[in-house]
Amino acid sequence: MSNLRLEEKQQAFAELKEIKTILAAKGWFPATSGNLSIRVGDFAPEQFTFAITASGKDKSVNTPSDFLLVDQDGKPTDATSLKPSAETLIHCEIYKATGCGAIFHVHTVFNNLASELFWERGSIPVEGVELIKAFNIWEEDAQIEVPILPNYADIPRIAELVQGAIVPRVPGIMLRKHGIYAWGANAFEAKRNLEAFEYLFEYVYRWELLKK
Ligand SMILES: CSCCC(=O)C(=O)COP(=O)(O)O
Numbered sequence: 001m002s003n004l005r006l007e008e009k010q011q012a013f014a015e016l017k018e019i020k021t022i023l024a025a026k027g028w029f030p031a032t033s034g035n036l037s038i039r040v041g042d043f044a045p046e047q048f049t050f051a052i053t054a055s056g057k058d059k060s061v062n063t064p065s066d067f068l069l070v071d072q073d074g075k076p077t078d079a080t081s082l083k084p085s086a087e088t089l090i091h092c093e094i095y096k097a098t099g100c101g102a103i104f105h106v107h108t109v110f111n112n113l114a115s116e117l118f119w120e121r122g123s124i125p126v127e128g129v130e131l132i133k134a135f136n137i138w139e140e141d142a143q144i145e146v147p148i149l150p151n152y153a154d155i156p157r158i159a160e161l162v163q164g165a166i167v168p169r170v171p172g173i174m175l176r177k178h179g180i181y182a183w184g185a186n187a188f189e190a191k192r193n194l195e196a197f198e199y200l201f202e203y204v205y206r207w208e209l210l211k212k
């Protein structure tokens with residue numbers, strides 16, 4: 001491995017560790033759920049590399065074997081005994097579709113409830129809430145729809161739906177009764193977007209109950 005690549009890898013692992021620690025403190029990785037990735041190096045849709053959490057780990061604990069590098073097909077780039085996240089193929093499709101720099105996935109009660117509440121609509125509507133501006137959408141009373149995909153047990157079946165589901169100005173997709181994938185140009189933006197989605201899902205769910 002070249003020195004440059006080693007440095008980039010170490011930097012990506014350090015960033016993932018920092019984000020993982022912050023999100024774990026919010027209780028957003030219950031029961032080993034969730035996965036995080038950051039792209040490393042240049043991007044071309046047919047060839048790129050990213051650092052991702054290893055599968056099945058307790059994401060509230062930091063160990064020397066929490067992350068590994070994979071290629072655009074989700075295959076480890078270096079010899080390792082670690083297994084990449086079971087949901088790596090979803091990350092691959094999001095990178096290919098958006099060219100983003102980081103993707104964070106969490107399971108929370110509010111994102112699960114919101115996805116079930118609006119499952120038949122196919123998307124979670126959010127209207128006029130200030131935090132929509134976190135997505136760099138500045139119009140007054142903006143309305144967005146967060147796409148919801150079915151939570152098939154077979155991850156490749158979900159992965160093949162990802163590109164068609166993505167709405168350009170909405171940096172996230174929900175899997176039904178599973179969790180949100182939020183992305184951004186870098187880790188800062190992906191974290192900001194993830195936090196905005198979680199706030200908006202809680203708002204939408206509570207507002208639906210209040211209206212009844
Ligand atoms: C007990 S969580 C079920 C799998 C999942 O949805 C998830 O986010 C974690 O999977 P990983 O392989 O990334 O640990």
Ligand SMILES: [Zn+2]
Pocket residue numbers: 033034035087105107178179
């Ligand atoms: Zn998951």
